[in-house]
Amino acid sequence: MKNYILFLGIFISTISFSQDKEYAKLCLTKLTSNEFKGRGFVGNGDKIAAKFIASELKKHKISPIQKSYFQDFNIAINTYPYKSSVLINNKKLVVGKDYLIVPLSGSLLGNFNLVYFDSTVSNYENKIVIIDKKRLQNYDNQKIRKFKLLNPAKAKGFVEIVDGNLLQVQSQKEANFVWLQIKRESFDSLATSINIDVKNKYYDNYKTQNVCAIVKGEVDSFVVFSAHYDHLGAVAKEAVFAGANDNGSGVVMLLDLAKYYSQKKEKPHYSIVFLFFSAEEVGLLGSAYFTENTLIDLKKVKFLFNLDMVGSGETGIAIVNGKSYPKEMNVLKEINTKNNYFKNLKIRENSTNSDHYYFTEKGVSSVFVYTEGNYKEYHSIYDNNVEALLTRYNELFNLLTQFVEKIK
Ligand SMILES: [Zn+2]
Structure with missing residues (x-):
């Protein structure tokens, strides 16, 4: 006791x-x-x-x-303090769940043609370029990364197809194009156009x-x-x-x-x-x-x-x-x-x-x-x-x- x-x-x-x-x-x-x-x-x-x-x-x-x-x-x-919208074939995607705005992205508003990345094309003006590792033979990570960051073909932006989890980060830079990551299961691979309303605020x-x-x-x-x-x-x-x-x-x-x-x-x-x-x-x-x-x-x-x-x-x-x-x-x-x-x-x-x-x-x-x-x-x-x-x-x-x- x-x-x-x-x-x-x-x-x-x-x-x-x-x-x-x-x-x-x-x-x-x-x-x-x-x-x-x-x-x-x-x-x-x-x-x-x-x-x-x-x-x-x-x-x-x-x-x-x-x-x-x-x-x-x-x-x-x-930062992205404003409401955004991304529609593919009139289907609205949900931010965080279906897609992420890569934090370097600038603002973009409008309807754009979607094209798959092709290393032989040198001009992507007014287009959104889809980058899908699985469709690219001899995928060179460094080369593609440089292509996205420098945007020599003057694309309006990039859509990167992501397998698995979407991973958010932060950025101290702002680009003059838009860059989205979309989950493979949320993306219609046959889509030919995308409607984007993304607006950033840079401090x-x-x-x-x-x-x-x-x-x-x-x-x-x-x-x-x-x-x-x-x-x-x-x-x-x-x-x-x-x-x-x-x-x-x-x-x-x-x-x-x-x-x-x-x-x-x-x-x-x-x-x-x-x-x-x-x-x-x-x-x-x-x-x-x-x-x-x-x-x-x-x-x-x-x-x-x-x-x-x-x-x-x-x-x-x-x-x-x-x-x-x-x-x-x-x-x-x-x-x-x-x-x-x-x-x-x-x-x-x-x-x-x-x-x-x-x-x-x-x-x-x-x-x-x-x-x-x-x-x-x-x-x-x-x-x-x-x-x-x-x-x-x-x-x-x-x-x-x-x-x-x-x-x-
Ligand atoms: Zn962390």
Whole structure:
């Protein structure tokens, strides 16, 4: 009985001073709702998300690093804030589901002839050129890419036929032609004309912001947790890229970690810094800006964990740039094995694939953690399934916080 009470006591204390998955889930539901507009640059999605993050930090009494939580910077960005329409044989296609506007696209309005790409043709004026890998013998990816980007045959635009998932990205450039990707099953291969109404809005100087906060520790050095909060935004009013796994999952873990460290009875040993970056999807712009205009002394960073797409984990986690820190990776492995958190820790070489990268360039010990498992949606409108995410949330949360304890 005594043991039981002791056990219960430990149990209750871990509940009140540890991760709060319910809180994380609530935040994830919020961040992926339509009101956040895919956390992009249409309808101020980024600012709505940044404000939400700051208000959560404030609610948990977590201080900004400087006076404001926001670190502003400007980016160039091409967006599609207006309703668009694409009709083939009078059949309306649905943006996000049947087709995507490749983010480099300019505006175009009208009815155009559709022709299949032919390398012997040098003039495509007033035509939309269909590029279908399957119909091209000796398909040369580089050559075709150059043809689309430079458009020497002066086509009005391109329709690329895509097998499998449509994959959205962001662009800082704008072309003077239109470029669509259409799913093979949504495209009538015999169609000879297409009706297009696509309108872009280009910003040279769009003001966005990182969100930066700190929980002060006992010593004057830092452990940093970072995650990008931006995603692909809303396209043509109809397609909203909610980015539940990418990277709502990382953001909510950071919010929960911030709450955990601020509510802990004893001060953490290291100061814990929380960096929520914008414009990662545009090309790591938020973290690039932060490392050039840092708000903390980067020499005093003990270790940085960048979390990007951490919503699953059934088969394990991957740690990009872990290979550079064998000592720290051994500590992680030890905690993982002892507690049976993840089946596998995949320790990888460094790569430019997320916001840890510019920190490694500045000599900061930094890794990028992502999870691997059942959830596969990536950069599509279907990355919105909150219920299917945070499956190994507690395990990752505990692995990270125990690591921070161990490296004192
Ligand atoms: Zn992404």
